Amino acid sequence: MKKRETDKGKSQKKNFSGYKGKKFVSKNRNIPKKTNTPLPKSDGSMRLNKYIAHAGIASRREADELIKIGAVSVNGKVIIEMGYKVKPTDKIQFNGETIKPEKKAYVLLNKPKNFITTTEDDKGRKTVMELVEKSSPVRIYPVGRLDRNTTGVLLFTNDGDLAKKLTHPQHNVEKIYHAKINKNLKSNDLDKIRAGIKLPDGFIQVDEASYIKNAPHSEVGLKIHSGKNRIVRRIFEHLDYEVIKLDRVLFAGLTKKDLKRGHWRHLTQKEIDFLKML
Numbered sequence: 001m002k003k004r005e006t007d008k009g010k011s012q013k014k015n016f017s018g019y020k021g022k023k024f025v026s027k028n029r030n031i032p033k034k035t036n037t038p039l040p041k042s043d044g045s046m047r048l049n050k051y052i053a054h055a056g057i058a059s060r061r062e063a064d065e066l067i068k069i070g071a072v073s074v075n076g077k078v079i080i081e082m083g084y085k086v087k088p089t090d091k092i093q094f095n096g097e098t099i100k101p102e103k104k105a106y107v108l109l110n111k112p113k114n115f116i117t118t119t120e121d122d123k124g125r126k127t128v129m130e131l132v133e134k135s136s137p138v139r140i141y142p143v144g145r146l147d148r149n150t151t152g153v154l155l156f157t158n159d160g161d162l163a164k165k166l167t168h169p170q171h172n173v174e175k176i177y178h179a180k181i182n183k184n185l186k187s188n189d190l191d192k193i194r195a196g197i198k199l200p201d202g203f204i205q206v207d208e209a210s211y212i213k214n215a216p217h218s219e220v221g222l223k224i225h226s227g228k229n230r231i232v233r234r235i236f237e238h239l240d241y242e243v244i245k246l247d248r249v250l251f252a253g254l255t256k257k258d259l260k261r262g263h264w265r266h267l268t269q270k271e272i273d274f275l276k277m278l
Contacts, residue, residue: 043087044087044088045085045086045087045088046085046086047083047084047085047086048063048067048072048074048079048084048085048086048092049061049063049064049067049082050063051086051092051099051101052066052067052072052092052094052099053160054101054102055092055094055099055100055101055102056102056138056139056158057094057099059160060160064082066094067079067080067081067082067084068080068082071094071095072092072093072094073092073093074086074090074091074092074093075090075091076091102138102158103137103138104157104158104159105135105136105137105138105140105156105157105158105159105266106155106156106157106159106266106267106271106272106275107132107135107136107140107155107156107157107264107265107266107267108153108154108155108156108254108256108259108264108265108266108267109128109131109132109153109154109155109156109263109264110151110152110153110154110256110259110260110261110262110263110264111128111131111146111150111151111152111153111154111261111262112131112151112261112262113148113149113150113151114126114148114149115127115128115130115131115148116128116148117142117144117145117146117147117148117154118142118145119141119142125148128142128154128156129142131262131264132156132264135156135264135266136156136158138158139158140156140157140158141156141157141158141163142154142155142156143155143156143157143162143163143166143167144166144167144227144251145229146248147230147233147246149246150246150247150248151245151246151247151248151261152177152246152247152248152249152251152256153248153249153250153251153254153255153256154248154251155251155252155254155267156264162275162276165278166252166275166278167227169226169227171278172225173225173227173251173252173278174207174223174224174225174250174251174252174253175223175224175225175248175250175251175252176221176222176223176224176248176249176250177221177222177224177232177246177247177248177249178212178219178220178221178245178246178247178249179219179220179221179222179232179236179243179245179246179247180218180219180220180243180244180245180246181218181219181220181236181241181242181243181244182218182241182242182243182244183218183241184216184217184218185211185217185218185220185241189239189241190209190210190211190220192239193206193209193222193235193239194206194208194209197235197238197239199234199235199238201228202228204224204226204228204231204235205225205226206222206223206224206235207223207224207225208221208222208223209221209222209223222235232246233246252275252278253271253274253275253278254267254271254275
């Protein structure tokens with residue numbers, strides 16, 4: 001039966017701009033413009049604490065503490081100076097053992113349901129690490145979290161600086177979700193979501209929200225920058241809806257296109273460069 005639409009209804013059925021047909025499309029346009037100004041050449045030197053962090057020994061802050069107590073030497077000399085820089089040809093040792101930075105790895109997973117986003121679980125539940133254990137010779141970690149029953153784009157890396165940037169609120173990393181709820185979303189509730197929702201832990205501004213094209217009104221697309229825990233589910237719960245299925249189709253410009261559920265792939269160099277420019 002064909003449903004009658006009011007003018008108001010028609011305006012509310014506007015296509016979700018991050019969604020095209022049955023595929024979500026990134027609209028991120030934050031790629032810096034190319035310039036003809038040559039960049040100064042680097043000699044490859046880096047701060048000692050960064051070198052230690054890249055070797056997987058400790059975080060930068062923890063590395064500073066190791067340097068302070070004299071646990072690190074460069075070319076046989078104990079260094080306790082903060083901000084000390086080392087070159088690729090230097091020999092760096094921690095507690096007498098030579099260390100080298102790990103090769104950086106970047107892996108994208110299309111997460112299935114019933115896997116928790118953690119490196120280990122004392123309750124014996126399945127973790128996402130089981131799905132990517134053969135993806136890299138170095139240990140990688142999930143960037144952020146997806147709920148156990150949330151599916152979709154999940155990034156893994158051992159690049160601590162990038163992971164911190166992508167999860168820090170000030171960088172406003174874009175995420176797009178496809179949510180299926182337990183009943184049709186009322187048009188006035190859709191308007192409330194678009195206007196922003198006040199939750200107990202603060203106001204949440206949604207960038208875009210719309211019904212999914214050619215789908216029942218129980219399927220909704222949300223573009224959001226907030227990284228708060230269970231934020232999409234909590235938005236709908238606040239309006240008395242239950243999320244039945246939730247799929248993250250985009251994270252920081254990365255999509256699950258051509259990636260089957262439960263499968264992973266390495267990022268291309270172009271994707272890595274893009275993430276570092278965000």
